[in-house]
Amino acid sequence: MIEVLALPPVSTVQDLGRDGHWFQGLGRAGAMDALAHRAANLLLGNDETAATLEIPLTPAQFRFAARTSFALAGAACDATLDGRALPRIWAGIAEAGQLLALGGMRTGARIYIALPGGIDVPGVLGSRSTQLREGFGGFHGRVLMPGDLLKPMQADAAELPEAGLSLELPALWQPGEQAILLRALASTEHDSFTEAARAAFWTTPYAVTRQGNRQGFRLEGAPLDRNSAGELRSHGIVPGIVQVPGGGQPIIQLADSATMGGYPKIAAVIAPDFWRIAQARPGDQLRFVRVDVVEAAAAEVEEAALLEQWRVGLRAQRALCRSWC
Amino acid sequence: MxxxxxxxxxxxxxxxxxxxxxxxxxxxxxxxxxxxxATGSSPTAPGTPYSAAVTSPGIGRYLPRGGDDGMAELEPGARVLAGEVLGYLCSGPVRRVVVAPHDGIVPAEWPETGALLGYGDTVCRLETEQ
Amino acid sequence: MGDTRTSLIGSRAILFEAPCPFDLEHQQRFWALAEACAAWPGVLEAVPGMTNLTLLLDRVPVDIDRLARDLDALWSSGQRRQVDGRTLEIDIVYGGKGGPHLAEVAEMTDLSIDEVVRRHSGPTYTVYAVGSHAGYCYLGGLDPRLETPRRKTPLTRLPGGSLSVAGLQTGVSASAGPSGWNTIGAAEVAFFDPGRDPAALLRPGDQIRFRPVDVLT
Structure with missing residues (x-):
């Protein structure tokens, strides 16, 4: 059990999202950085769908009410356990009474905390994710506040080496790149943008502005004009879609995306790169790299292989731990 | 047998x-x-610095702290406290954490990044004042 | 193939559009299409939009050309699905704090405020599609004289129960959130309740009537 001592009012309990209710207008919700969410769960031997706490703003402090294992993954934030510095990806044991402190985030924008078996919140409509707009799911349908207690689904600590475990996550920036690269597919109205707009979109960086949350980010860069005007009829949209309202500055829809929208769509970021958007901070530059469906499918295969490598590696580590720890 | x-x-x-x-x-x-x-733990006169081996808790490739882990690099000569992260033993993407078994001074000599270490191999020698 | 269009809106999501008038008859064709596509292998959800259709898939559609042909062929069959829905009456306070853009809409349409209210509360609207946010209903049947452009900069937070118009569309928000539409009134209705089955109050084919209880300036 872990008690929230201090936490800005933007953190929510999330899992991999709520599928199957799109037809009712209900978005998926779920962890913005599903990769870090999965890493935190896998380090504890949890199911990857177990609920974690998503923290998009620090500083934050937690007190462990009982001895438990826990995992931390995501942004670098000078985390300490009773004053002892922790790696940004870490799973280990906390003793009753110990203080977990997260400092300012230096690179990355979201941190995930996992508890053994997952955070114990009720499943609603097939998921434990917080549906912020509708106010249900997760921890009483709301953001976490000081004084809240998060319980693990399992009382026992996970099998971990005493000094803890860490995991290698892919780098947010590719070597030599000033911008975070996002692979994207051309979307419905792509060809209706001017040639200059299309060229700018695929070659120049777009900065993450301060106007961003779980629903989406507003970006700032070369303005994107269309050849055709006129209102579109409302149509389906999904996380990753890059829309361009009349002002010409793009918006990316994220985990709490609406299910329908009406702005022209220039591109769709592929799902395996969502985590990169989630870890982008205001001021960070994003650059879109055009891919086709075949490349998008290959990127999913690549991501699945990475996850399988984590699962196999951590299973082997747990087996080793059982015999020698 | x-x-x-x-x-x-x-x-x-x-x-x-x-x-x-x-x-x-x-x-x-x-x-x-x-x-x-274990070498290095031989009795010495009080007040004289001596060093104790930090041994590897498993098999893996050595990775120093301070790369992509969000932690500061260790400066030789700086103090570390018992339990502080010194580095990692990596097998594939999994990293086993190596911590200081006791308070000490960061040494200058470390394994090469990527060096293969076995159980009980010396990761570094931590100088201690006693 | 006709001049229908199938495009990607995500790694595993496609949008199907057909050039057609924006009316009930054509919306019924999209309802029929949604029902048929929902049974296709690999389709997780088939959700009608406003004279368009979104398919959520279980993988990246590397075979999007084949999907486009199948959708086009099905569309060309001209099949319609008629729904015998329920009718919901909703009390609306037009204008005031809950409808901050009423005067602007009157100006943009060159109508008096009373005329905007009269024309807006006159028809029986049909739920063409459910989406945007949970339980929200896109309605067909708006008087074309009330057509207005979307706002250039969306409002970041509009309260639930807000009645808005944009283009040839109108609707009442089911919960608080951002909106790029022109808000002309307010209501109190629970359009979505996760404890209810189904959670959404209305579905495509249901009908809504707006009853003006007050007009504020």
């Missing part, structure tokens, strides 16, 4: 835990193992 791999694993565990003598006896088999005392 004990197979050689079993004996090797027991030896590694002994090294990891600083055990120098071990005897296993049952009606069918008997095993006696002895190791030389």
């Amino acid at each position: 004990f197979a050689q791999p079993d004996i090797d694993r027991i030896l590694a565990a002994m090294r990891a835990h600083g055990v120098t003598r071990l005897e296993i006896k049952d009606p069918k088999k008997r095993l006696r193992l002895s190791l030389p005392p």
